[in-house]
Amino acid sequence: MTSILLLGFFLGMRHALEADHVAAVATLATRNHGGWGAVFQGAVWGLGHTITLFLAFSVVLFVDTVVPERLAQGLEAAVGAMLLVLGADLLRRMVRDRVHFHTHRHSDGRVHFHAHSHAGDPAPHGLDHEHDHPRRFPARALCVGMMHGLAGSAALILLTLGTLASPSAGLAYVGLFGLGSTAGMALLSLAISVPLRGARRFTWLLNSVHAVVAVATIAIGGLLVYENLWPGLLA
Numbered sequence: 001m002t003s004i005l006l007l008g009f010f011l012g013m014r015h016a017l018e019a020d021h022v023a024a025v026a027t028l029a030t031r032n033h034g035g036w037g038a039v040f041q042g043a044v045w046g047l048g049h050t051i052t053l054f055l056a057f058s059v060v061l062f063v064d065t066v067v068p069e070r071l072a073q074g075l076e077a078a079v080g081a082m083l084l085v086l087g088a089d090l091l092r093r094m095v096r097d098r099v100h101f102h103t104h105r106h107s108d109g110r111v112h113f114h115a116h117s118h119a120g121d122p123a124p125h126g127l128d129h130e131h132d133h134p135r136r137f138p139a140r141a142l143c144v145g146m147m148h149g150l151a152g153s154a155a156l157i158l159l160t161l162g163t164l165a166s167p168s169a170g171l172a173y174v175g176l177f178g179l180g181s182t183a184g185m186a187l188l189s190l191a192i193s194v195p196l197r198g199a200r201r202f203t204w205l206l207n208s209v210h211a212v213v214a215v216a217t218i219a220i221g222g223l224l225v226y227e228n229l230w231p232g233l234l235a
Helices: 002-015 019-029 035-063 069-097 139-163 167-199 203-234
Strands: 100-105 111-116
Touching (some): 035 139, 139 167
């Protein structure tokens, strides 16, 4: 039993590397170029993912039902639509913000590179900036993770019910699976933040990385929508 539960943890880490997950978290990482900020976003994604997995599995156990195939396909298509929106939003932000990087000094004497947009700002770029950098809870990452967890619940439930007969063992398996996916996504987010941090000294390189992420996210989202909606339209 212990080996099966440990397997759930490592499968959760592997689950974080699925293409649609990577695409979603990559677009989220473009909003935060710091390493620890990216790790936190990835962990919050994993939290949302685990919440919906756990809730869906609990409902199946106590209601004694299964997720209909048509519903599962609809949820996967919804994830695809979400990726389309995330990719399009990244392109919109690139056009709107025209992000570039330069050095600025805070009132306490600290000097660092700063991502900044002067879209619509008539002030010269050389002026010092007097402002804080508040860290907000990444609610967007939580919602994206919850959506992914809901879409992936059907396959995990079938696998778990077929492997573990005890409801308590099944819940433990799902919990460890979620913990593994959280750890995997946090590490993946850290890895994604590395090239973003490396590119931040060169505006053209950063914009190129953002463009690649946006186009790849839109492509994966479009493929998910096509694969899960098109068969239903033909039926």
